Amino acid sequence: MATDAIGMGLNPDIHHVAFADDTKFDGHQSRPLTAAELGQIAGRAGRHARNGTFGVTGGTEGFDEEMVVALRNPRFRTG
Numbered sequence: 001m002a003t004d005a006i007g008m009g010l011n012p013d014i015h016h017v018a019f020a021d022d023t024k025f026d027g028h029q030s031r032p033l034t035a036a037e038l039g040q041i042a043g044r045a046g047r048h049a050r051n052g053t054f055g056v057t058g059g060t061e062g063f064d065e066e067m068v069v070a071l072r073n074p075r076f077r078t079g
Helices: 003-007 035-042 065-072
Strands: 016-019 023-025 030-032 053-056
Touching (some): 016 035
Antiparallel strands (some): 023 030
């Protein structure tokens, strides 16, 4: 499933989100996803019934501990 589809609010009944990359093409260049964008995407897992999980695929560098904590306890500024 595409990153933007999940990040924009599509709520599929999924239990785990696996990130294959932490960047996106914004129409001009590739840029890193912000912590808020990553949190929005990771937060879709389990939204329907239980806490879900998130991680990365085999060829992807994992998130650092600070990012994992931020994604598990989201308090992102908006705007």
